[in-house]
Amino acid sequence: MKYNTKETFKIYIQHAKKVKGLVFVIFLCSLFATILGDLITPLFYKHFFDTLIKDVSFDVKKALLIGILFKILFLSLITRGLWALGDFLSSKSLIVIMRDIFQSCFEYTHKHAINFFNNNFVGSLVKQVNRFAWAFSHLWNTFFWDFIPLVIAIVGICIVLSTQNLLLAGIIFLWILILCVSTFFYSRVKLPLDVALSASDSEISGRLADSFTNHENVKFLNGFVLESKSFWNTTTKWHDRAKKSWYFDAWFRVFQGGMLVGLQIGILYFAILLWEKGVFTVGDFALIQAYFVTLSFKIWELKHIIRSYYEQTANAEEMTKILLTPHEIEDKRKAEALSVTDRRIIFKNASFAYHKTRKIINKLNLEIHPHERIALVGHSGAGKSTIVKLLMRQYELTSGKIFIDDQSIDNVTQESLWASMSLVPQDPILFHRTLIENIRYGRPEASDEEVIEAARLAHAHEFISEFPEGYDTYVGERGVKLSGGERQRVAIARAILRNAPILILDEATSSLDSESESLIQDALDNLMKEKTVIVIAHRLSTIMKMDRILVLEKGTVVEEGTHKSLLRKKNGIYKGLWTLQAGGFID
Ligand SMILES: Nc1ncnc2c1ncn2[C@@H]1O[C@H](COP(=O)(O)OP(=O)(O)OP(=O)(O)O)[C@@H](O)[C@H]1O
Ligand SMILES: [Mg+2]
Known part of the structure; x- marks a missing residue:
């Protein structure tokens, strides 16, 4: 599988660039706070202990020690100040960038065409946007507050120690290298285990949601035992995966702990040898001990850094793909706003298929005159709603053109196209x-x-x-x-309320009882005045009064005329439907 990690970072960097001045200052804060706090302050401890055993009078020694203490206090205050400043600036930048990321994900996703939303669960899109923004926050914090301090501490400590004793610095560096490399490989092995575990987590959530949503089916179809058993199987799968992942983690902690103990005892032993030769002082012992504590803390964190990198880039992956997917339908570069004058709609040789295997609309030729009220009739699945979707450019035609007042709908802006229409959809969502x-x-x-x-x-x-x-x-x-x-x-x-020049009613009154429908019919009749209207209805009684009725079959118009003229047709499809319905429904 190809990961888009590089692209994810490109997008993140694009956002972070907007506050690049702040990013630089945060970097400096993290850098100098680590240098002052983790590298230089321990040197003063060394000095402190060396002074403690100095052969001078008690009063002089006390004054010297207090002097060092003040220096340590001063350094600590600056270090704390730098951390605090970095922290504040980091929060300041992060909230700006995250708002930016949220907004651009929201806007970019919204501009995808209807097909994109049909192919993606809305719940999953919501999750992807959140994960993408939060992954940035995790990576940002890991980079500034874990990764930079770790690198600076390792490099800095090795440099400082090499001025004291090159061999000691070399040994420590080698030891750290082994730890880092093994942590890296551990993380690589652990990653698939974590991915599998998180898939199991999602499976549990999915099962819970599906089962609870179907609680009525579970109760009334006596499915409880079946559900319970299948849920147990899901949690058992999670159990097995968690065992692998968590045990592996525990074993690695044992290894890491052992390596750190080895390092500590090793350097202290080496220090004794150096002390024996008179190269090492008491202060040096204090120094390497302080450095050891710093290193062990930071190295312990290394696996979290690597893990966070893999985990968060994986979290951002899906949204990155969405952001890299070009919008299916876009305005042409020089698209102008649709100018609605007469309200004439023309379908010219329009063809369309959702899938290659089945044409839904087949060379449809249709002219809807200004202020004409037409009705589309046909069996369920005949393509009536599809015609409306094509008119609204929710899908592109495979061939042919659609014109509104002589302007091809693919040449005008989508915003202006939609502004010219009021649609009451088949199943309105609020x-x-x-x-x-x-x-x-x-x-x-x-x-x-x-x-x-x-x-x-x-x-x-x-x-x-x-x-x-x-x-x-x-x-x-x-x-x-x-x-x-x-x-x-x-x-x-x-x-x-919208009162747009083109009105489309797709089964707008199908869920109403006949009484409510006839009440609303007056309002609809009023609304239709001065507009070009397309009405789709199964209940033929609602379309009797239309100027023209088109019967649709296999993606083309097979009959057309007024209600009366269509009823006069011998063996006509519409006539057949009307007789079947006797004023009722077709399906
Ligand atoms: N997003 C889609 N992807 C694939 N096929 C689709 C999609 N939407 C609709 N179809 C298929 O296209 C055909 C026409 O659908 P359409 O919704 O236009 O029918 P309709 O005439 O409005 O039917 P109804 O009267 O039931 O509303 C159907 O067979 C349907 O299965
Ligand atoms: Mg429909």
């Missing part, structure tokens, strides 16, 4: 916001009075007024707290 916000979404600048008037016309006002919180009622995720018919009425109110 925002988890209040009813008033949902209706107003059709025209954000509309006043409260206009919203309420639209709701009245759509006969939504009646049920909205009965909610304790009226128009301020939250409708639940996707609008689940409303019935199908109520959701449709909200969508109709939204379309009434």
Whole structure:
């Protein structure tokens, strides 16, 4: 599998560049804080202990020691100050960059075409955006507060010690190298174990969600024992993987601990030899002990650094792919806004297929005249909704063209194309916001009075007024707290408010009972005035009054005419449907 780690970093760096001045200062803070705190301060401890055993009078010694103490205090204060400054600047930059990352992921993802959303779970997209932003934060913190101090400490300590004794510095360096390399390989081996474990984690979450969502099926179809057994199998898989990963981790900690003990005893023994030769002082013992503590802390952290690198780049991977995927449908470079004058729509030899194996729309030729109200009729799956989607350029035609007032829809901006239409979709989805916000979404600048008037016309006002919180009622995720018919009425109110020149009703009243439908029909008739209208309906009684009815089969128009003229056709498809329905439904 090809990872896009390089691209992930390119994107991150692009964002970080916006605060590059701050990034440089943070880098300096981390660098100098490590040098002062971990490398230079221990030198003063060495000096302190050497002074302690100096052959001078007690008073002089005391004054000298207090002098050193003040120097250590001064250094510590500067070190702490640098850490604090770095910390503050890091937070300041991080929140700006993360907001930037969130926003650009949100905007880029939104601009993908409908097909992209059909192929990706919304829940998973939400997770990817979050993971991408937080991965940056983890990598950022690891880099500035773990990685830089580790490198500086190792290099610095080896340099300082080499001025004292080259062999000692060499041994320590070699030992650290072995530890670093083994930690690196450990992390490489551990990674697939962690990936497998996290897949098991997700599987548990997925099973839990699927089973709880289906709690009614589990109860009423007596599936509890089956569910419980299958959940046990899932958790057992997790158990086996966790065992491998966690045990491996525990064994490595034993190895790492052993190596560090070896290093500590080794350097102390070496120090004794040097002391024997008179090269090493008591202060040197204090120095190497302080350095050892620093090194062991930092090396212990090394595996977290490597792990964090792999884990976080893996976390960012999916979103990176999304950000690297070009938008499926984009405005042409010089696209202009659609200018709607007459409201004429023309499909010219339009063909379309979701998959190569099956053409849905086949050389469709259709002219919808200005202010004409047409109805599309046909069996379920005939391609009626697809025609609407093509008109809205949610998919590109495989061949042919669609024109609105002589402008090809692929030559105009998508924003202006959508602004020219009001759509009441087959299954309206609402925002988890209040009813008033949902209706107003059709025209954000509309006043409260206009919203309420639209709701009245759509006969939504009646049920909205009965909610304790009226128009301020939250409708639940996707609008689940409303019935199908109520959701449709909200969508109709939204379309009434939007009042765009082209109106599309895709089964807009299918969830309503006949009585509510006939009430709304008046509002819809009003709404249709002066507009070019496309209505899709299975209930033929709702389209009788249309100017023209088109019967669709296998992606082309097979019959067209008014209700009356179509009924006059002998053996006509529409006639057949009408007889079957006797004013009812077709399916
Ligand atoms: N996103 C998609 N990917 C693949 N195939 C699709 C997609 N959307 C629709 N189809 C297929 O295209 C065909 C036409 O679908 P469309 O929704 O246009 O039918 P329709 O005439 O509106 O039917 P209905 O009356 O049931 O709403 C169907 O067979 C459907 O399975
Ligand atoms: Mg449909």
